[in-house]
Amino acid sequence: MKNKICFSLSLLLSFLLVEISFAADIITREQAITILREQVIDPIAEADFLMAFGPQQMLSVGDTVRPSHDQASPYQSSSRDIETPTWFFWVDTNKWAKFVHLSYFVYIDASHLNPTIGDGIYQDEQGWWPVINDVDYLRLQDERFTTQDIVYGDQSTEPPK
């Protein structure tokens, strides 16, 4: 009986240790935001009018992200099916502009501890706002200036001179 209890406890402990070690391999949202700023936003020339947004929760396997319209000429209109837990960010290069205008859908693999562009970070050039699992994400300009999902950019509504 005593052996059984010890075995169960050690099994439980092992399970917990595996879970903790697994969790330590997933980057947090704050870490993902830092990666986004350093590797995606900073190199963009027109950062003055740029705003970036990201959902509070990671995307899960099976989720889909697509642009709101099929036609985005001259930009691509690619969609993506999520295959690993992913932090998704939408980088809008010009918060004053109507659509279409240049923006980026950025996917950061949450299990990749040191991602780089092309390896853990995937960046799609887009023209419209994103749709996540068939739900428009920040479709209206007013929403984009008031949302809690802002990860970069100035919320000031003062027009540029």
Next chain:
Amino acid sequence: MIHISYSKLNRIKIVFFLSFFLFYYAFGAVSGNVGAIIISGYDDSGMNNDVDTMAYTLKEAFSIPSSNVYTGYNQTRSQLQSAISSMNAKGVTDLHVYITSHGNKIGVEFTKGIIVAGEYLAYIINESTAPTKHIVLDSCNSGAHYEALNNIKGDNGSIVTSTDANSAALMSPFGGGGYFINAYARGLLNSTNDTDQNGVVSHPEALQAVKDEGGAFPNWGNPKNLSIPTLSEWKKMFLTLLMLSLVMGFIPNQLQTTAISNGITISRITCINGLAFNRHLYHFILKWIGIVVVLGLTGATIIFGHVSALDITGTLFCAPLVAYILHLVVLCKNDSNKKTRIKQQ
């Protein structure tokens, strides 16, 4: 020295004022052939604000009667087609069309998710029977649709796009509206932009003013907040009739004064604060004016499908003044005839 008899002078005055009155109405009827369709293809507060701005601006700049203006937010392609049919039914010959929405090089968005290709948009607008079309398109890459729209503008029409074929249109949140339209509306309302001195700032003249203003981001400003003193058409008519009534009301009074000073009483004119007034005659004429008003409003409803509350109110305010002016005309004619008979006696 040329001598003109007093009664003849009065007739000349009456004819002059009535001619002015009829000319004013005729001018209004001609300008009523101008119409405007002002819509957004998307449910955004900024774009809706642009619709309001352009509705106000086009009405003021081109004297378009409210009955010939269609505005709508978040419109579908079918609603645009219906609006054009409505303008055709009104016999609009000079049509202004303003569309604000999202767009790309392919076309313009009409309600969420529907892109109407530029060529098809031109096809829809070309269903208008107006020989002259002025189209202002405010969307990203709107310049890409310039050629398609330019082919349908007709005689003396114009096409204005807020951007070229490769650029995004700009707007501000929380109802701030489009950058281009704010500057463009200011241009239309600024009479100093009337470079050809024809009394109207045309669309090309307003566009040039925007370009002259310069900069990628024009100065902020909503032209609806400009304190331009203007009156609606009905207010202008009411004031005109009021002035006519006041001026003409003193003429028969002068007739009476002259007759009395000669020892002859020739009329049953009474005076109300110096204005001539015959109660019986006025009520008689007012009754007939009322019948004309009812028939006119009924006919307008049948023909155009609707009559605005402003039109009804304006008619009710102006009808008594028209009755008064007509009663003065009859009074003057009666007095003139009586004076002639007395002379002959």
